[in-house]
Structures are given as C-alpha cells and as structure tokens.
Amino acid sequence: MDISYIINALGEDRALYFNAVSPPILQTSNFASDTVADMRQKLTQEAEATLYTRGNNPTVTILEKKIAALEGAEHAIAFGSGMGAVSAAVLSQVQAGDHVVSVRKPYTWTNALMRRFLPRFGVEVTMVDGTNPEHFRQALKPNTKVIYLESPNSFTFDLQDIPAIVSMAKAHNLVTIIDNSFATPINQKPLELGVDLVVHSATKYIGGHSDVMGGIVCGSREMINKIFGSEFMVLGAVLSPHDAWLLLRGLRTLPLRMERVAETTRQVVAYLEQHPKVERVHFPFLPSHPQYELAKKQLRNNTGQFSILLKTQEMEQVELFCNTLEHFLMAASWGGHESLIYPIAAAYSPGRLKPKLPFNLVRFYIGLEDAAYLIKDLENAFDKMATG
C-alpha cells in the first residue's frame, strides 16, 4: 500500500464529519446503543464495536488502522504508553511455567518486565547477547514460548539478525515479538520478515514532538483480538482520543522527519568518528561497525540514534563535555524535534548498583536541527574538555 495514501487518507472517513481535513477528537468515554439488539451485538464482539473508550474510540481507531498498514499488519491496538504495549504483548503469550528468551539490554523497563516482573508470576526469562542468532537457540528450553527482540537495541544499537532468529523460532513453534521503536515502520518491517507481533513506543518517532505518550501492538487480527479481550481490557493502558489525535498529527510528517534525521545523523557521526577525543562510535551504519552488512540488509536507512565512548577515564571530563553542550538537551527519551544526550554517567552514583555500561558512554539522539549548528556545539564542548 502506498505510504502517502496510508498517512493522508487511510481510515479517515471525512464525509462522516463535515469533510473536516483533520479528524475530530471524539472526547467521550461512552457510546449509546439504539436497541437491545444493537447493544447485544456490541457486547458479543466488543473488539470490533464502539461501546466504551477503554475498548474502542473512533479517533484512536484511525491511528490503529494507519500504523497497522504501515507495518503491513492485519490489525493493531493502541495503548497509553509504549510500556503498556510491550507488557500486554509479552503477557498475552505466557503463563506460569513458561520460559521467554529475550535479547539482553533492552529498554530499561522492558528489562524490568523480564527480570523482575515476569518471574513473580512464574515465568522464567533468559537474556542473551543478540548479536549471534545461535545464542537464542542455545537458550531454548522445553517450556520456551516467546522470543523477544529489540533491534536496534537501546544504548549500543546492536542488531539482531531477524530472519535467522525467526526461522529458528518457527521451527520450534515459538512466538516472536519485536520492539520496532528505534527503526519505525519506515525503516524496518519485521512482520514481512516473519515476526508475529510488533510493538512500538509511539511516544518517540511516531509522535515526534515530545508532547504525547502512546504505544501500539501490531499483528494478525486473531492475535490482536486475543490481546484486546484480555490484557488490553484488563490492564487498561488506554490511549486517550486527544493523545491519538496528537499522534496522528505527528504521523503526517513521519517519513519527512525520518529522512531529515537520517541525513543529519550521518553528518554528525562522520564528524564524531574522526574526532581525537572520541574513542568509539556505536552506530551500525558505519562501514567499520561489525554489523554494517546486516544493518544495510535489514534496515532501509539509519535513524537518529547512536552512542559514543569519550576518550577519557575521568568522570569530571565526561561531565564537563555533557554540561557544556547547549543545543543538545540532557534528557531521557528521543524521537522529537530536539537533539538529546543521555549520559550514562548520570546513572553512576554512590549507593546505587554499578551500571553495566561504562560511565564515558554518551547516548545521542539527533533531532531536526541543522547539522552545522549541532557540530558547532559539539566542537565547543570538546574544546572545553581540552582546557578543563
């Protein structure tokens, strides 16, 4: 399906609302029925019905249809946050006594789901280095039900070889779930590679303006309706109609933003790669990166994330570099208009568990600013380091 059609027209029945170009925000919790028969019909098929906003709301449905189509999925359901989507997708596939194999170092709260939450309910989890597909096979147990992927993954942006892992999973009848937030459906379509469920933090690139939270799960109609009737309705991580509207507005410019971010990121990375105060750049689209070939095969283009190791063993130097940057905001998250840094140094504090990542690692997100404007800011911060 044409991406321009999906983004500009699909799911929008404008004749229903005065031919308004922008869809209405149906700010209602409830929908009335005309007859008992009408209400009975809704109750027997709530996944397809407009009955109550914790289930379906027409503004939210437009968003679900568009993202499902972008991912090449039969169906999708939206959540109030990315973690709402991740948790519902994983929980829908397991019960006490089951085992999950997950990629190591996923997003922080996905890691908490795997390491702390699932074990409380009798679900075992093994976390593996995802750069070698063999590791997933070696971790299988007779009770394994799910393989969980995040590619590229948080902080170091390692990739997993999706087709290789999927073919192993299919041979063992396992469900595969992937967090596709970093790549977006513009750059990676996991369902086409055989993955069963795709989850997103829509808070990031899909929203694109750092002003709304949301999540989505995409998959077959059967799998999505099963999640609807269980984790979605029970746990209630519902997306509000107003937030769905903001996400729809963000979605209109997603391809444009992804192109811009990709181009600027390549320029900033090229600058950083040759810089004498940078020890290493974690960015799979660099020809020197061990996963460069896989990156070119699996992703249509690079995105705005990478991380660097500063060439220093002094915390003060790392702090000086980060504190001097003016145009990069220091923050969690990513995917908005504004460039960001996330210093791992901030996770180092006395009395806290020592992080697995080194303190001189700085994660970057490149937003919509000009490359020259950002590089000048970096140059200034590196200069400070020298004299600091």
Ligand SMILES: *Cc1c(COP(=O)(O)O)cnc(C)c1O
């Ligand atoms: C932010 C993030 C999430 C969680 O999304 P929220 O919208 O913050 O709940 C999940 N996965 C990845 C890769 C993320 O970056």
